[in-house]
Amino acid sequence: MVPLFSAEGLSSLVFLVIVMTTVLGAVIATHSERLIRAVTGLAICFIGVSGLYYYLNSPFVALMEMLIYVGAVCVTIVFAVMLADPKPEIEVGKGSIFTGPLSFALGILLFWGLSSLAGKTAWISTPERINDGSLEEVGKALLTNYSMVFELISLVLLLAIIGALVLARQGRSQTGGES
Amino acid sequence: MSIPAFGDNLITYLIIAALLFGIGFYGLVHRRTLIGMLIAGELILAGASLNFMAFNRFLAPDPTVGQIFTLFIMGIAAAEAAIALSIIIAVYRNFRTIDVDDIAELNG
Numbered sequence: 001m002v003p004l005f006s007a008e009g010l011s012s013l014v015f016l017v018i019v020m021t022t023v024l025g026a027v028i029a030t031h032s033e034r035l036i037r038a039v040t041g042l043a044i045c046f047i048g049v050s051g052l053y054y055y056l057n058s059p060f061v062a063l064m065e066m067l068i069y070v071g072a073v074c075v076t077i078v079f080a081v082m083l084a085d086p087k088p089e090i091e092v093g094k095g096s097i098f099t100g101p102l103s104f105a106l107g108i109l110l111f112w113g114l115s116s117l118a119g120k121t122a123w124i125s126t127p128e129r130i131n132d133g134s135l136e137e138v139g140k141a142l143l144t145n146y147s148m149v150f151e152l153i154s155l156v157l158l159l160a161i162i163g164a165l166v167l168a169r170q171g172r173s174q175t176g177g178e179s
Numbered sequence: 180m181s182i183p184a185f186g187d188n189l190i191t192y193l194i195i196a197a198l199l200f201g202i203g204f205y206g207l208v209h210r211r212t213l214i215g216m217l218i219a220g221e222l223i224l225a226g227a228s229l230n231f232m233a234f235n236r237f238l239a240p241d242p243t244v245g246q247i248f249t250l251f252i253m254g255i256a257a258a259e260a261a262i263a264l265s266i267i268i269a270v271y272r273n274f275r276t277i278d279v280d281d282i283a284e285l286n287g
Contacts, residue, residue: 001181001182001183001184002181002182002183002184003180003181003182004180004181004182005180008184009181009182011186012182012183012184012185012186013182015185015186016185019185019191019195022195022199023195023198023202026198026199026202026203026222027202029202029206029218029219029222030202030203030205030206030209030210030215030218030219030222035212035214035215035218038214038215038218039218042218042221042222045199045222045225046225049199049225049229052192052195052229052232053229053232053249055186056192056232056233056235056236057236057242058232058235058236058246060246061232061246061249061250064250064253065253068253068256068257069221069225069253069256072257073221073256073257073260076260076261076264077214077217077218077260077264079264080214080264080267080268081214083268083271084214084267084268084271084277085271086212086214086277086278087278100209102208103204103205103208103209104205104209106204106205106208107201107202107204107205107208108201110197110200110201110204111197111198111200111201111202114193114196114197114200114201115193115194115197115198118189118190118193118194118197119190119194123189123237123238124238125237125238126238126239126240127240128240129239129240129241129242130240130241131241131242131243132242133235133242133243133246137242137243138243138246138247140243141241141243141244141247142247142250146247149247149251153251153254153255156254156255156258157254157257157258159258160257160258160259160261160262161261163262163265164261164262164264164265165265167262167265167266167268167269168265168268168269170269
């Protein structure tokens with residue numbers, strides 16, 4: 001326990017606000033009727049997760065979370081919502097038993113199981129660290145130990161771009177919309 | 180007045196990650212459109228990478244590994260979102276809907 005009006009206490013208070021933002025965004029993302037609001041909730045949730053990364057001593061990953069998820073993935077989903085024009089999900093939760101109470105019970109069960117497992121396990125702390133985990137060390141490890149994975153993920157991204165173009169193109173030509 | 184130091188505790192981050200995972204799983208089963216299911220899948224991935232970052236901060240001897248793993252999860256998630264959205268657009272052009280109950284040609 002730390003006093004509230006000190007640096008640690010205020011940072012703990014800000015941490016609580018960030019956790020609330022994350023959970024609120026996740027609830028909006030899964031419960032809103034219109035998909036565009038769900039995407040907005042997803043963006044709010046990712047801003048909260050980015051703040052959590054900042055509290056975990058990695059401001060670079062926090063910045064990347066903000067750039068990639070809030071800036072790229074959410075905007076891409078907004079484009080898909082615009083192009084696919086889904087109707088508002090008034091009928092959310094009125095399907096079979098799987099989509100109603102059973103899915104809620106399964107989510108609660110997963111959350112309870114995982115968090116009780118995290119609380120019961122005796123985590124063994126590391127004796128010492130071999131570096132400080134700064135951005136410079138991340139760059140060194142990325143270009144020495146993990147250079148193969150680094151190259152492979154660029155290949156995966158290239159294939160994803162080409163595959164996305166081919167898939168969207170095929171759907172267009174089958175409807176005969178253009179000559 | 181005093182307040183517990185929440186941000187300095189491994190269990191707090193693990194519980195938040197489990198909550199994100201549970202909400203994402205619930206949304207994945209509960210949603211009736213493909214885009215809603217994609218959003219819930221992104222929540223699950225966010226929970227997983229938050230778990231990696233928490234272990235990286237508190238337990239790992241080399242604190243760069245978790246950050247690099249999280250960066251790769253972000254790359255994979257971006258590729259997955261692009262592919263899934265182009266599939267969704269192709270499905271919409273063929274079926275004129277993205278409701279998972281209407282896309283049932285293989286149902287027999």
